[in-house]
Amino acid sequence: MESFSRCSPDDHLVIIGNGMASHRLVEALVNHPHRPRAITVVGEEPVPAYNCILLSPLLAGDMQPEALTLRDADWYQDNDVTLKLGERVETIDCDSRTLLTDAGQAIHYDRLVLATGSSPALPNVPGIELDGIHGFRDLEDADALEAIARQGGNALVIGGGLLGLEAAEGLRKRGQGLAVSVLQRSERLMNRQLDATAAGLLQDTLAARGLNIVTRAQLAKLEGDPTGRVCAAVLNDGRRLATDSVIIAAGITPNAELGQRAGLTTDRAIKVDRQLTTSDPHIFALGECCQFETHTYGLVEPIWHQVEALSAALCGDADEGYREAPTATKLKISGVSLYAFGPTEAAPEHDELCYHDLECGDYRRLLLRDGRIEGAVLYGDTQHGPWYFEQALAGHDLSACRQALLFGAADVNALQAAQASPQDTQPPTSEAA
Template sequence: MRPDAPTSTDDRGPIDHLVIVGNGMAAHRLVATLCDKPRAPRRITVIGVETSHAYNRILLSPWLAGEMQRDALCLPERAATTQTGTRIETRLGERVTAIDREARRVTTDRGASLDYDRLVLATGSRSAMPPVPGMTLDGVHGFRDLGDAEALARAARHGGRAVVIGGGLLGLEAAEGLRKRGMRVRVIQRSSRLMNRQLDATAAGLLRGELEARGLEVITDGHLSELEDNGQGRVRAVILADGTRLAADHVVIATGITPNVEPGRAAGLDCDRAIRVDEWLTTSDAAIHALGECCQFGSSTFGLVEPIWQQVEVLAARLAGEAGPGYRDHPTATKLKISGVSLYAFGPIEATPEHDELTYHDPEQGEYRRLLLRDGHIDGAVLYGDTAMGPWLFDRSQDGMQFGSARRALLLGQADTETLIDDQASAPQATDTLAQEAA
């Protein structure tokens, strides 16, 4: 907790009116969690700038790839009144234009004025746009919300050439989706390897080989210089810093995200890269909370679902007047949502002198596992191909299991590993022999 952070308490009983700004996955889950609480707010108003009901943003990539129907994205719609008596109103296509902290009131672009007892900012994020010429041209897209995905799907109906800027998770998922819809796609990655924040060189090489075999073209060490105008306000080419010119009918920018902090900053809340919160998701105003991609806890901002779900649990308990632990940062694992590509990674990427490195690589089967151990504990892992053991390894890294002489067995299948670890206590020598044979 920051020394200057407020301590939020609520001894007045249930909150009368909770206003939530944002109608994404975090807001949807917060409402659902609150409505199961005996001391849920009496009224909840959700204000969302998008015109569609809440949807599962995680599924945008497979939807763009044509692997599911549009309806599969939709999250369950809320009842107007819950079984506990909470009344819920959802206002779609409406933007909050002002927050009056003294009066505890928000104003919207439709002229509505809503008083609140507590306010939650769950405004999410948008695609970060590099500061290079041409970003405002027609045919330049982000890939963060349903509007982005629908625009890309419409573009792909006409085929043509697409260039995706960014070889991380979102960039590769967008590129594969457009390729499957019939476009010729190039991926430009600034680093020397794809997914450089999650993968080592070997796993990144396997991933690149698989994607190129499917028809994607990958350019690494590519630095964007500008987007070329066709003379009519539309993009026609990508220009790299080395002078390379790549013709493009559409360009997708997937170089990161920018938290939507504008409502909080305009209201005078303490902001850095995002809206600062304490362990109760409380901002510098004790009546205002921030949640998800628009908030910053310590030095951390958020783009993955797992930590945001943890934030939801903490905030829902707080708003319902329940005691419980505050939010803490926890490590998360990475999975790629591309059909036919199995990838799972967590922890540090590069080995240090303090690490023991265990590696298994079968090029013919396209399988690779690399584990980093520190003092007998799992510190990080990269799995490509067969990733079934990934969640188990991640859990063991979190509970700090000591593997000792059975550590080499970690490169086996999960069941064999568990058997060897169980045997270790009763037969250390036999376990060590099996582990060495397995290696």
């Protein structure tokens, strides 16, 4: 594999994609003393990179579009980065190291990063091609959903994970006379992050706000009206839900087609090594479009670690490269805080600790094995979540302070201090008068 230990006079780095991962990489590169000589970013959207995590408050009307922008166009110019917006890369010629955009522009690269992100995973059901079916991935989607909210009627969100719930709650808050339903295939919301109790608390909260939550809902087909617009969803059990719009938020599909057409090795996504290098030594992949070992990505924390590894590789720094690591999920859905890591289901060998304050709506559950934390779910009050995660990563044996664990670091530290203080083993004495 060719080595690029320091940038050469003809070192032109091109990055395809202008999402959060791409922007994070550019910010890391421009401040490095051995940055690539020339950097070009090609983005399909017509606006500079923005924080897509904030699409939900934007949809809900709690934030203005300009608040999502990470850097304006002047920032790129000030840092000697060429930004090409509103252009889609159609082909990559690996032999000549040239890419061609839909505007007919050919761009030569010395090194290339694919950061093309992902698309909504569409269910394979009849009617999925009807009008009125949307995703919730970018500003254009947010605009479309805002229009749906203004029109009223019925909206149906398919997917009870984080993205689906955020879309549903945003529609509910923005809509006037809009009835919003959420279809979740499993028996509970956010089944990958939450246990049954926390998921039940979340469902009760959202239902009290007016969302219609339908679990164990397997979509069979979508029906259209005579104009070709979606008008109903039919479930496997025969239930028919009338709707004017459908929002798909049931997982993602890596945008790997461009790399695949270029002849790069792909599986579920574009395969990379620890330096995020693809099967072509001049091409790298980053974020949701890449696959490391068997892993693909949808959360930002591992992608930020990928950025660190890739920026080191591109600038010639000594680095062990990207490694998979346990991650915690810190989420905030419509004012409800959640924090979770590790398994959600207790195994027979787990020691399970639970705390539930019904009045305050706080819930905590810890799963321990041999005194060591393996998993946690926190709902409501999540302030102790990072400390639990630190203890889990360190593998600390907390058996001696088990009774204080549910109340966080302060109580555990106080108990440990009390246990460590010397005990007075001699009987008290009195001085002679």
